[in-house]
Structure formats: structure tokens, C-alpha cells
Amino acid sequence: MQPPDDFNPTPGEAIAIEPGLTRVLCPNPSPMTYRGTNTYLLGSRGLAVIDPGPKNEAHLAAILAAVKPGQEITHIFVTHSHVDHSPLSRALSKATGAPVLAFGDWQAGRSEMMQRLASQGLAGGGEGVDAAFHPDITLVDGETVTGDGWALRAIHTPGHYGNHLSFAWGDALFCGDHVMGWASSLVSPPDGDLTDFMASCARLRAGRWRVFHSGHGAPIDDPAGRLDWLIDHRRGREAEILAALADGPATAYDLACRIYTEVPAALLGAATRNVFAHLVDLTGKRRVRPSPALAADASFVLS
Numbered sequence: 001m002q003p004p005d006d007f008n009p010t011p012g013e014a015i016a017i018e019p020g021l022t023r024v025l026c027p028n029p030s031p032m033t034y035r036g037t038n039t040y041l042l043g044s045r046g047l048a049v050i051d052p053g054p055k056n057e058a059h060l061a062a063i064l065a066a067v068k069p070g071q072e073i074t075h076i077f078v079t080h081s082h083v084d085h086s087p088l089s090r091a092l093s094k095a096t097g098a099p100v101l102a103f104g105d106w107q108a109g110r111s112e113m114m115q116r117l118a119s120q121g122l123a124g125g126g127e128g129v130d131a132a133f134h135p136d137i138t139l140v141d142g143e144t145v146t147g148d149g150w151a152l153r154a155i156h157t158p159g160h161y162g163n164h165l166s167f168a169w170g171d172a173l174f175c176g177d178h179v180m181g182w183a184s185s186l187v188s189p190p191d192g193d194l195t196d197f198m199a200s201c202a203r204l205r206a207g208r209w210r211v212f213h214s215g216h217g218a219p220i221d222d223p224a225g226r227l228d229w230l231i232d233h234r235r236g237r238e239a240e241i242l243a244a245l246a247d248g249p250a251t252a253y254d255l256a257c258r259i260y261t262e263v264p265a266a267l268l269g270a271a272t273r274n275v276f277a278h279l280v281d282l283t284g285k286r287r288v289r290p291s292p293a294l295a296a297d298a299s300f301v302l303s
Contacts, residue, residue: 006220011036012058014066017113017219018172018211020044020150024062026053028084031267032127033107034182034216037084040174041066046074046148049098050167050174051215052088060091074162075147076104077174078135080161082191083128093136096272097214101145102165103154109162111193113280118190122296150286157204167265171210179226182217184233188273189296194234194281201231218243234262234278241278244303249299252276 009015011027026037031266037053047067053059067073073096078086081102089100103109106129110118139145141156153168158274167174177185187194205227212220220226240259244250250258252275260271279300282288290298 005218007182008035012062022066024066026056026059028054028056032186032270033084036216038213038215039063040213042169043148043150045071047071048075048147048150048152049073049092050077050079051079051176052092053074054084055087055091060088060095062154063092064095072096073098075145076100077152077167079166079174080164081106081133082132082161082177083130084214085176086130086133099136101137102108103156103163104138105134106131106163106282109158110155110190111158111196113284114162114190114193117294120295122190127186148253157200159193159200160187161191162193166204171208172221173209173212175205175212175214177215178233179220179230180214180217181220181226184230186270186274188270189277189280192277194277195284198231198234200225204240205231238278238282240274241282242287245300245302249291249301251297251299252279
């Protein structure tokens with residue numbers, strides 16, 4: 001986690017953050033959501049809403065109140081189907097008639113490894129899944145949607161979640177929960193996949209971006225620098241796990257307790273999932289071996 005910043009907008013207040021772009025903060029702060037979920041309204045007349053947020057009547061009212069006379073919501077985009085991003089899309093669609101666009105339902109985009117773990121019963125952890133989520137329109141990687149004076153290009157960025165999309169708006173990117181300025185992104189199998197996460201980071205790093213607008217927290221004004229930090233952070237965590245396993249077999253929980261020494265007890269479960277994500281990735285690279293089989297409670301040894 002990064003040092004505290006001064007990002008603390010008033011929930012429900014519509015704030016213009018650059019020409020044609022308004023942000024409304026949902027009142028759902030938590031250790032996983034920081035100040036709350038950022039909902040974005042893009043455009044001048046026909047508006048695109050990005051990440052409506054959780055089921056919250058006050059936030060629904062705030063989004064609708066941010067629509068000025070002469071404007072209307074024509075599209076609703078969802079980066080991924082965690083419960084702090086997608087559930088309000090249905091109520092907002094009902095209120096406005098706008099379709100919901102996303103990569104797919106809550107299981108879309110899972111890697112073969114994560115499908116296998118899910119079929120073996122691995123579930124839970126993380127921020128909560130919106131299992132009722134089904135978009136009206138599915139988007140494929142690279143597809144561009146054009147509206148009234150705006151265009152968004154979908155970029156499939158799995159890792160934090162299998163169906164995670166980022167949306168490019170010129171040289172700005174709505175990056176959902178893949179990159180955040182206040183913390184590293186949670187990767188919690190089977191919904192999160194670290195192998196995919198690192199590949200998505202490398203893909204975004206190859207772009208030339210002016211700013212990232214994240215699902216939580218302030219705009220990221222140095223996207224390349226933040227991606228470099230995130231990649232280095234994950235590589236450093238991997239090195240810590242391998243060094244700890246040099247002392248002998250350990251479970252993901254054992255490793256989390258040894259490595260995340262300053263994490264509050266309430267976040268130890270998330271830390272354990274993060275460690276397990278690394279262990280799944282390292283298993284795929286044949287650098288560690290699980291015993292008796294790959295599972296959240298398995299014991300791991302160096303290969």
C-alpha cells in the first residue's frame with residue numbers, strides 16, 4: 001500500500017476532472033475499496049457511464065442527478081463483475097434505457113487453470129462476485145464503441161478478474177481495478193490470475209498513456225511509472241515467497257503470516273489469496289510443487 005494521499009472527495013458530488021469527464025464517488029469506503037467506487041460519466045450530451053458501482057440507492061440518485069438538462073445516458077460500461085462495480089448497472093439501465101456493455105458474465109475470461117480450480121471447489125475470497133451479472137452487449141478485445149462525441153476502445157486486461165476490461169479514451173485509460181494509485185491490485189484465485197495479471201501489465205506498459213482513471217482513488221498521472229512499480233512489486237513478492245520456501249514447505253497462509261507482517265488482521269485473508277495467486281503462477285512455471293495437489297490449503301516446496 002502507498003502512503004496516504006489527499007484523495008477524499010465528497011460522495012455523491014459530481015466533479016469535473018477533465019473536459020467531458022465527470023466523476024461521482026460512491027459512499028462505499030472499505031479496506032478493499034479505499035474511499036469508494038469511482039463512477040465516471042463521459043461525454044457532453046449522450047453520456048457513457050463507466051462502472052455504476054454497487055447496489056446503492058443514494059449512488060443511483062447521484063448518478064442520475066449528475067445528468068444535466070439536455071443530456072442523457074446512452075451506454076453503461078462495466079470493467080468487471082465484482083460487487084463494488086457492476087450490480088447497479090441493472091437499476092441504472094432500467095432507469096435510463098441504456099444497455100450494459102462488458103466482456104461477459106461473471107465467469108467469462110477465466111484461464112484454464114482458474115477454471116480447473118473453480119471446478120474443484122475453490123471459491124470466495126476477494127471483493128465478492130456479482131454472479132447475477134449479464135451484460136446486454138458483450139465486447140471483444142479491441143472493439144471500439146462510439147457515442148455522442150466520444151469513443152471507447154475495449155482492452156481485455158484479465159488478472160484482477162477474468163472478465164476485466166479497461167477502456168481507452170484517446171491517451172487516457174479507464175483501468176478499473178487493474179491499476180490503482182493507492183494500493184496494489186488484489187489477485188484472488190479463481191477469479192484472479194497472476195499469470196494473466198502480469199501479462200496485462202506488460203500489455204498496458206507497451207502503450208503511451210497520459211493518465212489512468214482508476215476504479216478507486218485519484219487519477220494516476222504517471223501510468224508508466226505506476227505500472228513499473230506494480231510489476232516490480234509483484235516480482236519482489238515472488239522473490240520473498242521463494243526465499244521463504246527455501247526454509248522448507250509452507251502453505252499460502254503460513255507464507256502470508258511471514259511476509260505480510262504489517263497487514264491488519266482483517267486483510268490477512270486477502271494477503272493469503274495474493275500469496276496463493278503467486279504460488280499458482282509459480283506452479284505453472286514449475287518453480288514450486290504443491291502437495292498433495294494444487295489447492296488453497298496445499299503445502300508448497302521448491303521444485
